[in-house]
Amino acid sequence: xxxxxxxxxxxxxxxxxxxxxxxxxxxxxxxxxxxxxxxxxxxxxxxxxxxxxxxxxxxxxxxxxxxxxxxxxxxxxxxxxxxxxxxxxxxxxxxxxxxxxxxxxxxxxxxxxxxxxxxxxxxxxxxxxxxxxxxxxxxxxxxxxxxxxxxxxxxxxxxxxxxxxxxxxxxxxxxxxxxxxxxxxxxxxxxxxxxxxxxxxxxxxxxxxxxxxxxxxxxxxxxxxxxxxxxxxxxxxxxxxxxxxxxxxxxxxxxxxxxxxxxxxxxxxxxxxxxxx
Numbered sequence: 332x333x334x335x336x337x338x339x340x341x342x343x344x345x346x347x348x349x350x351x352x353x354x355x356x357x358x359x360x361x362x363x364x365x366x367x368x369x370x371x372x373x374x375x376x377x378x379x380x381x382x383x384x385x386x387x388x389x390x391x392x393x394x395x396x397x398x399x400x401x402x403x404x405x406x407x408x409x410x411x412x413x414x415x416x417x418x419x420x421x422x423x424x425x426x427x428x429x430x431x432x433x434x435x436x437x438x439x440x441x442x443x444x445x446x447x448x449x450x451x452x453x454x455x456x457x458x459x460x461x462x463x464x465x466x467x468x469x470x471x472x473x474x475x476x477x478x479x480x481x482x483x484x485x486x487x488x489x490x491x492x493x494x495x496x497x498x499x500x501x502x503x504x505x506x507x508x509x510x511x512x513x514x515x516x517x518x519x520x521x522x523x524x525x526x527x528x529x530x531x532x533x534x535x536x537x538x539x540x541x542x543x544x545x546x547x548x549x550x551x552x553x554x555x556x557x558x559x560x561x562x563x564x565x566x567x568x569x570x571x572x573x574x575x576x577x578x579x580x581x582x583x584x585x586x587x588x589x590x591x592x593x594x595x596x597x598x599x600x601x602x603x604x605x606x607x608x
Contacts, residue, residue, distance in 0.1 A: 354371055356370060356371050356417075357369070357370055359416075359443060359446055361438065361442040361443075366419045366424070367424065367425040368417065368442070368443065369394070369416060369417045369423035369424045370417075370443055371394060371415055372414050373403050373406040373411070373413045374412065375407075375411050375413075376410075376412065376450070377412055377450035380608075381410070381411055381608060382452050382453050383412040383413070383414070383449070383450060383452045383453070384412070384414070384452065384454075384604060385414050385440075385448055385452050385454045385455065386399050386403075386416075386457075387440055387454060387461075388417070388421070388457055388459075389457045389458030389459045389460050389489075390459040390492075391525065392457065393421050394415040394416060394417050395422065397590075397592040398590075398597060399457075401597050402415075402604070414443060414447045414448055416439070416440075416447075418431065418439055428525075429514070429528060432531050433462065433534055433538045434534050434538060436463055437463050437466040437538070440463050440464075440466075440467050441470050444467060444479075448479075451479060453480075453481050453482045453483070453604050453608050454480065454482075454483050455484045457485075457486040458487050458488070458562060458589065459492060460486075460488075461487070462488065462489055462492065462538075464483050464485060464488075465483070465485075465488075468548070468549070469545070472546075472547070472548060477549070480547070482550040482607030482608060483549060484551075484554070484600065485552070485553045485567075485570075486554050487561070487562045487589050488553060488562070488566075488570055489561075492566075493536075494536060494539060496562065497527065509529050510529060513528060540573070541569050541570065541573055544575050546574070546576040546577055547574065547577055549577070550577070550578040550580075551574055551579045551580075552581075553571065553580070554581075554587075554596070554599055554600060555567040555583055555584065556587025556588050556591055557583050557584065557586070558585075558586055558587060560588070564583060582603075
């Protein structure tokens, strides 16, 4: 089902910023290299009526972003446990970004899910985090643990973006540099150039999810800005067609950009998380 969102007027519950946002992170060792993954938790108990929440952030994003902070504040105010973390090479976690791959970051998400959550969970994935959330659902299904998923809330989801939104739009010269040198540095408006490695591209191909229909076994709610210049809304519609067996609702925000971090956008995200659980 597709919805066209109008301006939201619902107010979201918040706590004082220092109650949630200033807490020091905890760390979880993940993988054979025992990389230390930074995470934060709000207290609470997950139930069938009020599942816990796991936040999976985007590419080059961290758990101190506006949406993640506001979701954590809502969890603290409503008694819902919210766990958020930084992928290796991001935010407060250890590791170098250049070593990152989709498999590596998905492994970290699953490790945090297993170690830091109990009971039913709503997994919220933003941009690349939407891809990570889908891989998490796939991993849980493979081991017969799908009942732990109360739902997925995907914000401007970017599954397969390394192939569809990177590799396929790169010039032949950039592709050749990646293949021959193993890395190409993309200029950034926010700091140092971003390394895009051959290992990242090749690993992304081993994790593609949009090639054929698949089921995640839980309700899925997608929020997508029509004015998104990073992940086009048509990309989200490809995902909808692949989730034919699931309860899927996509909300298109006509004037929404990729961030979807305005007050009305955050209200929609929190409403989706509360409703799907």
